[in-house]
Amino acid sequence: xxxxxxxxxxxxxxALPRPAFRPRxxxxxxxxxxxxxWLSIMVLIPLVALVLKSFEGGLAGFWDAxxxxxxxxxxxxxxxxxxxxxxxxxxxxxAIAWVLVRDEFPGKRLINSLIDLPFALPTIVAGITLLALYxxxxxxxxxxxxxxxxxxxALLFVTLPxxxxxxxxxxxxxxxxxxxxxxSLGAGSLTIFRRIxxxxxxPAILAGAALAFARAIGxxxxxxxxxxxxxxxxxxxxxxxxxxxxxxxxxxxxxxxVAAVLILLVIGRFARRGLPV
Amino acid sequence: MSVPPLSxxxxxxxxxxxxxxxxxxxxxxxxxxxFEDGFLQSFEAVTSPEGLAALKLTLxxxxxxxxxxxxxxxxxxxxxxxxxxxxxxxxxTLIDIPFAISPVVxxxxxxxxxxPRDGIVGEWFYDHGIRIIFSTPGIVIACMFVSLPxxxxxxxxxxxxxxxxxxxxxxxxxxxxxxxxxxxxxPAIRWGVTYGVVLSTARVLGEFGAVxxxxxxxxxxTETLPLFVRKQFEVFNEGGGYAASMVLAVLALxxxxxxxxxxxxxxx
Numbered sequence: 001x002x003x004x005x006x007x008x009x010x011x012x013x014x015a016l017p018r019p020a021f022r023p024r025x026x027x028x029x030x031x032x033x034x035x036x037x038w039l040s041i042m043v044l045i046p047l048v049a050l051v052l053k054s055f056e057g058g059l060a061g062f063w064d065a066x067x068x069x070x071x072x073x074x075x076x077x078x079x080x081x082x083x084x085x086x087x088x089x090x091x092x093x094x095a096i097a098w099v100l101v102r103d104e105f106p107g108k109r110l111i112n113s114l115i116d117l118p119f120a121l122p123t124i125v126a127g128i129t130l131l132a133l134y135x136x137x138x139x140x141x142x143x144x145x146x147x148x149x150x151x152x153x154a155l156l157f158v159t160l161p162x163x164x165x166x167x168x169x170x171x172x173x174x175x176x177x178x179x180x181x182x183x184s185l186g187a188g189s190l191t192i193f194r195r196i197x198x199x200x201x202x203p204a205i206l207a208g209a210a211l212a213f214a215r216a217i218g219x220x221x222x223x224x225x226x227x228x229x230x231x232x233x234x235x236x237x238x239x240x241x242x243x244x245x246x247x248x249x250x251x252x253x254x255x256x257x258v259a260a261v262l263i264l265l266v267i268g269r270f271a272r273r274g275l276p277v
Numbered sequence: 278m279s280v281p282p283l284s285x286x287x288x289x290x291x292x293x294x295x296x297x298x299x300x301x302x303x304x305x306x307x308x309x310x311x312f313e314d315g316f317l318q319s320f321e322a323v324t325s326p327e328g329l330a331a332l333k334l335t336l337x338x339x340x341x342x343x344x345x346x347x348x349x350x351x352x353x354x355x356x357x358x359x360x361x362x363x364x365x366x367x368x369x370t371l372i373d374i375p376f377a378i379s380p381v382v383x384x385x386x387x388x389x390x391x392x393p394r395d396g397i398v399g400e401w402f403y404d405h406g407i408r409i410i411f412s413t414p415g416i417v418i419a420c421m422f423v424s425l426p427x428x429x430x431x432x433x434x435x436x437x438x439x440x441x442x443x444x445x446x447x448x449x450x451x452x453x454x455x456x457x458x459x460x461x462x463x464p465a466i467r468w469g470v471t472y473g474v475v476l477s478t479a480r481v482l483g484e485f486g487a488v489x490x491x492x493x494x495x496x497x498x499t500e501t502l503p504l505f506v507r508k509q510f511e512v513f514n515e516g517g518g519y520a521a522s523m524v525l526a527v528l529a530l531x532x533x534x535x536x537x538x539x540x541x542x543x544x545x
Contacts, residue, residue, distance in 0.1 A: 027454065028360055035353045039371050042422055046386035047374070049397050053389045092295055099292045103285060111293070113537045117300060119476070120529040120536070122483025124503045125522045128510070129303035132310050132519070139306075157299055189281065211376070218379025221485030221503070225510060234381045234486065241385055241490055246395050253382040260377035264370050 047257065054250035065251035074236035075255060081148060081232075082216035085155040089212045090205055093163025100164070101171045118160050123221025126157050131226050146228020154222040159212035166208030167201055174200055207267050214263040218256060304526060311523045314516040322509055322517025323524060330497045331505035332524075334413065335482060338501060342420040342481045347474055350428025351466070357429070358436040375425045383422050384490025391415060411493030416501065419487035424480040428473030435469035436462075472539050479532040483525060 055062050065071065100112050118126060130153055135145040144150045174197065182192045220234040227235055233256060240249035311319050322328055353372065357365065375383065391399040391409040402409055409415045443465070447457045463470075485503040492499040500508065502525060509518030 031352060032356050032360060032362060035349070035356045036368065038349055039353070039368065042418075042425060043371050043374055046383075046390045046422070049390040050382070050386040052397070053395070092292075095288060096292050096296070099289050103289050105289060111296065113533055114296065114300060116533055116536060117304065117529065120479045120483075120532040121304070122485065122503045122506075122525045122529065124485045124506050125307065125483070125525045125529070128506070128518065128522050129307050129526075132306035133303045153299070157303075160299065189284070214377040218377075218382065220379060220381045220489075221483075224485075224489075224507065234379045237379070237381045237385065238486075238490065241381075241388070246385070246389065249385055250389065253379070253385050256379050256382055260374065260379075261370065264373050264377050268366075268370070 050250050050257070051254055053247060054254040056247055056250075061247065062251050062254070065248045066255055068248070070231065071236060071248070071252050074231040074233045075252065077148070077231050078217050078233040081152050081155065082213055085152055085159060085216050086209050086213045088156060089159055089163045090209050093160070093208060093212075094167055094201065094205055096164045097167035097171055101168060115161050115164050118158050123158060123219070124224070127154055127222035127225045130154055130157060130222075135226070145226055146230070148230045150226045150228075151223055151230050151232060154226060155216045155219055158219055158222050159215050162212040162215065163205060163208035166204045166211070170201055170204040171197075210263050210267045214260055217259060307519060307522050307526050310519040311516070314519075316520075319516035319520035322514055323520050325517075327497045327500065328505060328517075328521065331500045331502045331521075334416070334500065335502040337413065338417050338420050339478055339481050341417050342424060343474060343477050345421055346424055346477050347428050347470065349425070350473055351432060351463075351470060353429045354432035354436055354466075355462075358433055359441065372426050372429055375423050380423055380484065380486025381490055384419055384487040387415060387419055387422070387487070387491050391418070410491050411495070411499060413499070415491040416488050416499065419491045420481040420484050423484050423487050424477040427476040427480065428470060431469045431473035431476070432466050435466045439465045468539055468542055472536065475532055475535050475539065479529060482528055 054065070057064070066075075096115070100108065100115075121129075130150065131145060133140070134142050134150065134153065136143050144153070178196050179192050182196055183189075187195070218234055219232075220238065223232055223235060224238075233252060237249045237252050237256075240246075240252070323332070353368075357369065388395060388410055390396050391402065393399050393403040393408070393410060396402075396410065399410060407414075409418070443461050444457050447461045448454075452460065483503055484501070485507075488501055488504060489507075492501070492504060494500055494504055494508070496508065502521060506518050506521045506525065509515070509521060
């Protein structure tokens with residue numbers, strides 16, 4: 001689990017008088033300038049190049065590229081599968097976090113560390129692992145290769161840690177007095193979960209879900225070998241690049257970029273401490 | 278809350294079943310498949326000149342991208358936590374963008390900036406004999422982009438938590454900025470930094486989408502290990518593909534072990 005538990009909140013640096021150790025204004029400006037410059041070169045300028053390319057043919061050109069039937073279909077299918085995957089993650093991710101925090105069984109620590117495996121495993125390998133077990137050469141006779149089910153499964157694999165790792169720290173810190181009080185007043189365990197636990201976990205679940213959704217709509221590596229004919233936005237963009245239509249690729253990319261920025265702004269509204277990233 | 282035993286066992290085994298079906302058995306299959314066709318035969322692909330070149334390029338990429346991100350990450354975290362200025366929210370969002378955006382989009386953005394034909398500045402570099410796209414620099418830049426946020430995001434919460442009392446004490450006692458950083462700040466954030474470095478390394482080792490776009494996939498030259506894996510499956514050398522996947526899976530499991538060791542340390 002990454003990130004330490006937030007103990008006592010942020011230190012009150014704002015209220016302190018300007019400490020003597022701080023770099024003088026000159027070096028503060030210098031370091032800030034260096035960080036901003038590096039970030040602009042690395043992230044901002046390439047993205048500006050992308051946006052410029054997508055509007056090369058004006059607003060009409062952009063709109064034509066995005067509303068081309070195949071592009072539209074790819075975007076719709078991607079968002080739909082990503083939504084399904086996100087909802088499954090919300091339910092099962094919360095269940096996994098609950099089992100890992102509140103339940104005790106042998107091997108729990110091992111299972112807990114395995115949750116991070118999708119972050120550590122290269123995405124192309126993730127796709128191959130699923131293909132090896134559920135592909136046309138399946139040892140258990142389940143062949144879902146090249147279907148949208150395979151896509152959903154791969155996305156569930158790569159997004160597994162987000163909700164679990166967002167919910168775990170919140171659940172650990174959750175004051176159990178409230179639950180005990182509710183139980184002593186006669187509430188059943190389902191009522192306690194629904195009325196007390198769930199409302200407390202909601203911001204963490206939503207933050208994890210937003211990250212999982214962002215990851216799902218952009219995922220590429222784990223899908224390239226098993227998506228088959230399922231139209232996925234990232235695969236569509238890649239095909240457009242390969243066929244030399246950089247403008248068409250850029251337009252759909254800008255749609256994904258805007259979605260990514262919106263998701264980040266949404267996450268910014270939830271507590272960002274204790275998230276896996 | 279006291280959960281009835283029946284639903285507790287149900288939940289526990291449901292979760293274990295899901296994790297086995299999604300995670301544990303599929304990953305185990307990689308190892309089974311590698312050994313199925315004879316380990317040495319499968320492994321020939323990895324030790325072929327193309328396989329070794331892919332491994333070497335992957336290591337070069339890690340050795341450049343991870344240190345660069347570490348230095349930037351520590352610097353950016355210090356600026357974000359210890360300084361107050363306008364536009365901090367924008368800086369924060371920019372840092373997080375590589376996490377939220379598709380790697381293919383990242384690759385395309387780099388091609389449109391540095392590409393020899395489409396690129397805004399690419400033509401200039403090309404005229405001066407510097408190849409970025411379809412060459413090692415492009416692959417390194419792509420990997421730096423995708424793994425940029427890891428160190429920052431691990432160090433920021435640690436810096437917030439330790440506060441700045443110790444740093445103030447050090448400077449009161451006459452330490453200059455560098456001494457304060459080296460003797461007080463860095464030791465305090467070292468596990469956060471290490472964790473970020475491990476995550477960045479794993480990401481760079483496995484990066485596929487962005488590298489696919491910028492590399493041009495020239496066998497033996499611009500193929501990283503993940504691209505090599507895909508190539509093996511495309512030419513129906515599945516044994517070789519599984520063997521190369523196993524190398525990456527072993528590296529991932531090592532990463533996981535290191536992450537756990539660090540987590541135990543962090544809690545002390």
